[in-house]
Amino acid sequence: MSEIPKAYEPQAVEDKWYQYWLDHKCFTANPRSPKPAWSIVIPPPNVTGVLTLGHVLNNTIQDILARHARMNGHEVLWLPGTDHAGIATQSVVEKDLRKQGAMKHREDLGREKFLEKVWDWKEKHGGIIIQQLKKLGASCDWTRERFTMDPEYSRCVQQAFVDLYNKGLIYRGKRMVNWDPAAQTALSDEEVDMIEEQGHLWHFKYPLLGGEAFLVVATTRPETMLGDEAVAVHPDDPRYQSLHGKQVLLPLRDKPIPIIADPLVDPKFATGCVKVTPAHDPADYEMALRHHLPLTVVIALDGTMTEAAGMDFAGLDRLEARKAVVARMESLGLLLKVENYLHRVGYSQRSNVPIEPYLSEQWFLRYPAVAQSTQAVETGQIKFHPERWSKTYLHWMVNIKDWCISRQLWWGHRVPVWRRDAETRCQVDSPGQGWTQDSDVLDTWFSSWLWPFATMGWPEKTDTLQKFYPTTDLVTGPDIIFFWVARMIMAGFEFTGQPPFRNVYFTGLIRDKQGRKMSKSLGNSPDPLELIAKYGADALRFGVMRSAPLGQDILYDEQQVELGRNFCNKLWNACRFRQMHPGPVQGEIDPGLLSNDDKWILLRLDSAIAEMDAAFAHYKFSEAAATLYRFFWSEYCDWYVEASKAPLQGGDSAHKANTLAVIDFVLSHTLRLFHPFLPFITEELWHDMAYSQDMPPDQGGRTILFAPWPKPLGEDFKLHYGLSDDVLRDMAARQELVIEIRNVRAQFRIPANKKLNLVFHSDFDLPSDEKAVIQILVGADSIKHRSEYQPPKGEPVVYPGPGGKLFIPIAGLFDADAEKARLAKELLKIEAEIEKAQTKLANPDFARKVPPQVLLEHQQRLADWQSKRAQLQDALDALNS
C-alpha cells in the first residue's frame, strides 16, 4: 500500500483507466435513465485532422463540463464525431494523388474513381484525431460516434435541403459569387478573408473617341481592363457632365465603350472616373445591370485569361496578365502614374489565393427562422459566455444575406435535385431512369448546421433525441460564430422547433508566447501528443485551463504544462504522505479532538467548494483551477500537512486517528473537486487511497466518475464541529507568528536544519499541542516557559499574542545592529500603514458616509497596526537601552 512511487508517473496510469472507463461503459449515455439529462455535442473536427492545442483547450472544457455534470447526478451524453470537411479534405487528397502521379486533375480519374480514393484516404488517415482525444481523457460516448457523411446523416442533410426547397427558401440563381480559382468552386461570403495588403493604384489614360483628350481611370486590377465595358462618373460631377453618353476607346482592345453616369461612383476618389468591368467586380456588375452593359469574361475559372482578353494575354495567369497589361500600357504612353495603395483583398480561407468575383449559377438559401433565432439570443433563451459575443451574432443576423450553399466539388453531399430534359425535381432519391442528379455538392456547413439533432437520429423521434435534445452547452471558438453557431440555431428552430443548446461557451484563441496565432507554417504549434507523453494528459489539461480565462486569448507557454505536471506530483505526494501513516481509512471525526488546524482546513475546504461552485456557475474554469491550486498547495500542503505532523509524530493514538480522519475527509473531497480537471490521477488515487470502498458501486464505488460532487459543508456541520470564524482569526495570527520566526531565521542565516530552542516569557504557558505545532512549523526543539527571563541584549523576539514574548535565543549568531535594522525596517512599513489608515479616518466625511461595517474594519485595522507598532518600539527600546 505504501509502495507508491516517489514521483507520479502518468504513462502507467492513463491508458489503464481510460480502458477501464470504456470497459465499464462509463461514458455511454442511457436515454432511459431516470437521472436528469445533460448533453453536449462535440464541434466535429475534420476527419483528416490531427489534434492541436486548440482542440485540447476546447475538448478539455467540454470534458470538465461533462464530468462535473456526471458527478452532479446527471445522465450525461457527450456526443462525438467528425466532419467530412469538403474542400479541406478534397484538396488534401488531390494534392496527395498528384504527388503520387495518380492524376493531374481530378477529371483524369472521374468523379466515381476520385471519390473512391477519398474514401480510401479517409479510412486510412481519418479518425486519428479520435484516438488522440481519447489520450486527452475525453469522456465521449463513443458508441454514438458520428460522421457527417454517414448514410443516415447524409439522408438528414438531403432531407433538410428538400424541405427548405419545398418551402421556397432554397433557389437557384445567377449571381456574382466568390470564386476560388485554386479549388475551382464557389465559396460563401464567410469563407473569404479580407486581408490588408500593400498594392498599387495604377492611373491609366483612356482616350476619348474622336479627339486628343483622354479620361484617367484608377485601378488596382489592371488585368480586368481587358473586359471593361464602360467608364463611369458620378451624375452630378461637374467635371464630366458634358461627357455623359460619349465614348472612350478602350486601350489594348481598341473597342469603343460608353461613358455612363452612376451614383455609385465616389467623385472624391482619385479622378472620379471608374473603369467598369461587369464580369469581374460586384459593384461593376450592379452598374452593368442598370446600364444594360454586356458581360465580357476575361478571366477563366482557373484564374487564367480567356481568349476574350485578346490573343496577347489569353492563357496567362491573372497576375502575369496584370504585369503584361501594365507594361503594354506604359509602352503606349497610357500609364499616367502608379501609387502605392493600401487596400484589402479577399482571400480564400481554404486555398489562400485571392478570390475572383465570378458570375455563375449557384444554389442559395434564404435563411429560415431568422427572427426567432435573433430573439433567442436577445432574450437569453440561448446564453453566450462571454456575453459580448451576442453583439457580434446579432449584428450578423440583422445584416444577414442569402447563403451560397453549392460547391463545385465532388467530396460532399450531392445536391438532391434531379433533371430530365426540361423537368426538375427536388427529392432525396432518384425519381428513376433517365434522371440525372445536379453535379454540385453542398457546403460542408450545410451538413454541420444540423449536427446537434442529426446526430441523434432526427427526423425520427428517437429515445436519444427525446432525452438529450436540446443540448445543454456548446463549446466552440468565436471564429465560427457565423459559420456554425448562428446556422445551428436557425436549423434548430426550423427543423425541431427548439434551440439546439442553452449555453454557448466561446473559448479564446491559443497564441504562442509572442502572441502569434498557432500555425503550421510558423512551426509554433506544439504537438499535444508529445506534451502528453512528456508531462501527462492531466498536466496538459491543467496547464491549459489555468491559463485560459473566459473570453481571453491564451498565450501558450510550455511552462504552464510543466506547472501542471508539478501540481499533479504535489497531489500525488500529499496522498503518499497519508499512505505512510497506517490507520483506518476515512475514520469518524471526533469533534472533541479537533485542533484549530483541523478546523481551519475544514473551513478552507468549505470555501474552496463554494468557490468551485461559483466558478462553474459562470464558466470561469481558470478561476476554478486557481482555486484548486491555491487551496491544495498553499493551504492544505503548506500549512495543514506541516501542522499535522505534530499530532501524527508526537500525539496520542486518539489524536493521531482523528488527524488521519480529517486528512481523509479533506483528500476525498479534494480528489473529487479535482476530477473534472485531472481525471486520470484522481481516479488512480481514488482507488489507491481506498476512498471508493465505502461508496455505492454506482456512486463512486467503482470509479470516481460517479462520486458525488462535494457540497458546501453547511451550517449544521460547522456547528457540530465547532467551525467558527474565530478559528480563522486565530490561525491567521498564528501563521503570522510562524512567518515572523522563520523570517528571523532567514535574517540571521540560521540554517533550517539547526533546531531552535525558544523561550516563552510570560506569566502563563502556551498549551502543549499549540507549542508542538509551532515547533514543527518553525523547526524548534522546544519552547520553554519562563516567568522570569533576562535575554541577552538584542535577542530577537516575536509576540504570539497578548501578554507574552517569544524569544529566539541564537547566541553568537545574531548581532544587535542587524536586529535593530530588521526592526527599524519593519517599523517603517507599519508607520506607513498607520499613516494611511489615519488619514482615511481623519476625513470627516468618511465617518459620516461610510457603511458602519467598513468603518469598524478600518478602526480595527488601525488598532492592530498600532499595537504591532508598540511591540516593535518596545523591542527597539530594549536594544537601545
Place this chain on the structure above:
RNA sequence: GGGCGAUUAGCGCAGCGGUAGCGCAGCAGCUUUACACGCUGUUGGUCGGGGGUUCGAAUCCCUCAUCGCCCACCA
C-alpha cells in the same frame, strides 16, 4: 468607416468600489524522513496618459494613446 477586446511587478495573468495578488523568472538559505516536479524567506508595481463621479477608484464615467481581433462593394 463601424464594433469588440487588451493595457496591473522583468514575463504571463487574476482582481472589477473598501489594506495591490498569483505563477514563472530574480535574490538568499535549505539533501527538514510526502514531494528538488520540493521547502523556507525575500526584492520588484504613483494598476497606459489625462480628466471626472465618490468619504474612498486598478475597479464606475469621459477622453487620448498604443496593440490586437471582427464586420463594411471606394475602384
